Structure formats: structure tokens, C-alpha cells
Amino acid sequence: MIEIIPVGGFREVGKNCTAVKVDDEVIILDMGLHLQNYITYTQDEEEVDVSYEKLREIEAVPDISVISEWMPMVKAICVSHAHLDHIGAIPFLASHFKCPIHGSPYSIEVVKILAEDKGVKLHNKLVAHEINSKFKISGAIEIEFIGITHSVVQTIMIVIHTKYGALVYVNDFKLDNQPTLGHKTNLGRIAELKNVKVMIIDSLYAGRPIKTPSESVAKELLREVMVSTNSKSKAMIISTFSSHLARLKSIIEFSRQLKRKPVFLGRSLEKYVRAGENIGIIEFSKEAKIIKYRQEVQKFLKNCKRPEDYVFIVTGHQGEPKSVLARMIFNNYFHFKTEDIVIFSCTIIPVPGTIENREKMESELRKKRVRIFRDIHVSGHGAREDARDLINLIKPKNIIPAHSEIKTAEQFLELAEELGYRENKNVFIVKNGHKLAFK
Ligand SMILES: [Zn+2]
Structure with a gap:
């Protein structure tokens, strides 16, 4: 029998974590942070209590008490991709489990760097598997990592093969036919999957009646702004998701065209770029300068006599008060001049706090008469038509929407019903701690 306990990330966006039990063996899929809760808690202080107990209390990490009876049976933790809401x-939390952590090479490298950064020594064995490969957890369970596209490289669909059929975990994904970095979705292998008992699927944008555009579209949006805007003698500052290596690669390419040197400023950018360079999938530091620490960032910007020779790639796209962009604007790290260019290659995550922080930034930039280009972005999450394609391809017997609040889960349900599924018969909107069993 396959049993599933959603641990985190159901009826909420964040702290993704699902436990799957096959007879007497358990596999944990993802172990994410609730970013908003974590950031709100940690942003005001330098030293905060980040014990599991404290983080659980503020709902920043999954509450593993819902799987307390399963704990001795956990054989593996598998991670789907390198976003913080998944790893x-x-x-x-990993010290509560005496088992290995499996992921793609990039995800595993980021896990290592995150642990180092927090000063945590992980006792779990970290195992990197190539994309589109299989490995055995035991005589009864085989895991397969199938490449799929998203907004971070080396995202995988995790398939747990069992004698009861397969469980497919695809959280997060988009179906991008023209990714600008990394592998394509392995549609051939996905179409071959047979007897899929359950699919757990990212439904964040199931309410959007579109197919999410490719990253190559975002690249063109960026080209339009970076290359076609007259930026002669103006500073150019760009902020995007630090883990979005494909986007960063496009920024480097256009910087080259502009004959400006790209400079990465900020700790989180340095972390994700280093992870990519460590496993040999990018070589940004051949062309770009990377400055990690705040004091060095401040010194570099202060001594920079000709900003027009550079493209500054900075942290702070969500208005984070401790980010490099915030310090450039509010702490005089940088002297903005009229019609300097600030590009936000992202959308604003629509939660209170973030919206206000970004508005504060933009209003200050407007006062300085800086040109702002916002929403130069396409999402990493598949929308309704991506979900439809994936369901039609896999034809799972049962579906559980993940990564969404109740409203979006209900919109996903509409799609599932259109495809012949029925609520509580073979499509289930679950909540954290709510166990399901499939015979
Ligand atoms: Zn993601």
C-alpha cells in the first residue's frame, strides 16, 4: 500500500514537504522553508534562535510531528530542486533523520552551501544523481529523477517506482520547450511512464488560463530593455532571483553586447553562482566580478568612478531591507543620477510587507529620477495548460494538487474535473497532516 502524509506546503505556499510510505519504508520529498515566515522572523535581528522548535512554532519549517510514527522508517530524503521553499x-531539520539526502548535482551543491552558511554540519550522506537516472532505495523501491524545466537549473520530477504502481512528484515545474540554460523536459521518458498511481503536482498557477511562456521569452524582454534602451553614460542596475542562473546568464550575455562588465553584488547571488561553478555548469566568474560581503560591496561602489562601464547585478528585487539594492538606495552606497536605469527582472511576490518594501524602493528611485523597468520576467511555474499537458501525458490514476492555497487548489480541481477526475474519488485537495492511502 502507498500512504501519503502532506507535511508542509498544502493549502499554503511554502515549506514544501511530503512523506510517502510504501509498506514499511518512508521517503520524504522536499524539506522547504516558508520564506515569508522565515524572513519576517529573521530580517530585523542579526542573531535569532533558529532551532527547529522555534522555526516550527513560527511555521517557517514543516511540522514533522505529523509523521512521528513514521520517523524510524524514513529511508531517504529526495529533493526536487534548489529553491529554498523546497530545500x-x-x-x-535533517538532523532528525538518519538517512541520505538525494538530489540533482546542483540541488545537492546548494544544500551543502546552505548548511555551511548556517554553520551546520550535516550528518546525512549527500548523494548527487545525474538527471534522467534511477537508483534503488531498497529491494522494493526504485527512484527515478526525470529532468523537467523550472526557474532553477537541474529541477527534476521524482518518480517512486513500487509494486503498487508509481508515484510522481512534480513540484515545481513548467513545460519550457526553449530553456536558455540546462536540460529540457524529458517528455519522451515521461510519456513512457506506466501505471502511475498518484501524481502530486505544482498547482500554483492552475488558475491562470494560459501556457506559461518560455524562459527564452524572458530573455527577449530583457534584451529589449538592456540592449535597446539608450543607456549611454547611465548606470544600469538589475535585480533578479539569485538562484535563476538562466536569467543571470542572459544578463551576462547582454552586458557583453553593451561592452559593460557584469558585477554580481550580494551574498545570495554569490552562493548560487558558486554552486553552479562548483559543478561545472556555468563559468560566470570568467567574465563577471562577484562581490559577496557587504563591506566589500560598499567599498567597490564607493570607489566606482565610471558606473557606465558596468552592469550591476544586485540582490533586493523584492525590496528586502538588507539587500544591496536597498543599501544603494537608502544607505547611500551609490550615487544615483537622473535617468540611471534600474531593472526588476521579477514579479513582486504579492504578500504584505513585500509589496510595501518594493513600493518604498520604487518611490525613492522615482524621487531620484531613476528610470524603472519592472516585471521583465516570465514565471517558472506552469499554468493551467501546462498542467493539462502533463496530466494528459502521464494519465495518473489519482492526483493531489500541491504548492497552493485553497483558492488555487479549487481552480486546479476545475481543470481535473474537465479531464474526467472527481473530487475525493481520484483528485484530492488535502491539508497538512491529512493522510491518504492508495491500495
Ligand atoms: Zn521552485
């Missing part, structure tokens, strides 16, 4: 709780 960010590992440094705080």
Missing part, C-alpha cells in the same frame, strides 16, 4: 529547511 531551505534541511539545515534545521
